[in-house]
Amino acid sequence: MTLLLKLAESCYKKAVSPRVVDPAARRQAVAEAVFRVVVRDGVEQASLRNVAVEAGLAIGSVRHYFDSHDDMIIFAVDALIHSIQDRVAAHVRSLDDRSDPRRPAERVLSEVLPLDERRRDEAVLWLAFATAARTRPSLLPHAERLYDGLRWLCLRAVSLMAEAGTISASLDLGLEAERLASLLNGLTVDGVLHPDRMTPDLAMSVLRRHLESLSY
Template sequence: MDPAVRRQAVAEAVFRVVVRDGVEQASLRNVAVEAGLAIGSIRHYFDSHDDMILFAVEALIQSIDQRVLAHVRSLGDRSDVRRPAERVLSEVLPLDDRRRDEAVLWLAFVTAARTRPSLVPHAERLYDGLRRLCHRVLTVMTEAGTIAAAHDLALESERLASLINGLTVDGVLHPDRMTPELTVSLLCGHLDSLR
């Protein structure tokens, strides 16, 4: 099998284990069982447990980045920037099973970075990436006249990123209370408050 394909299959197994059981249960043995492989096969593609986890985190980041960037391109249509802006920001919120699993993974890996130094650069990339995304969306909305030009975009980007983080955490921990409908309503209400 193509090594890149096998490594991606192992990353997907890591994702399933982490979503179901948490980062601490994503051992080489548990991931091998999940992937239907011998533990030696996992070791053939990854030098260590840490290497496997770091690869999975990077695969998660790239997957989210590719999907979000596809939506960012839609911000170019200045005639109706509000709807594309909502779609871009919604891509990082737990609004369906796929995005909820990604949010669970994001939260698990970022939390694990507190005690696993090797995860810190990835956690920093996720932190900074969300702020850059928020800044880009707010810049385009300001240029299109969808939000008031008087706003401090650096501060508003931090505020929006913090809102998205909070909505994500609540959506993961309390999905029965922070429903997708409520999540979208709160996001739209915040964007409306910037007019």
């Protein structure tokens, strides 16, 4: 009988013992809930309450990991930036391929265009957060990281093409990087707002044509 009682007590303790929650995983889950709400309904709807519902959590659980609404949104923007940077970084090494630098550049730069569902969602989030940063000073440094990151990527692409001799030596590389970044921004905005007109195939054709034009 004593053995049975001990076994029963052990099972009871396991049943009622609190589940250990990984804080990093929980914060990431909340960030992903922010993404879904923003993509579907816009930044204005990404309140603590709405995000808690989207994540399947009590609002108190969200407040446990984030001190405020701004804290939650800033964490989500930072998570988005790291996600994009990690994926692009995995392709940047291919820019050193000197056999035809335009092809690696095309592949790497296409990572920031809304060519599939994942990249389209990222583009929607980027536009939403960048627009929100105009009136939310706390978001401005993060929006500028995305702005500067795109220009760094474009400058690296055209610089390596220049080193390989596949574009004109007389080009102002800084200006060409700005021109390329502006092109990518325009293709992204059109791809998000007019996906039936700026299709992935058309966006890639425009990017490819621009890179080819640099060698004239």
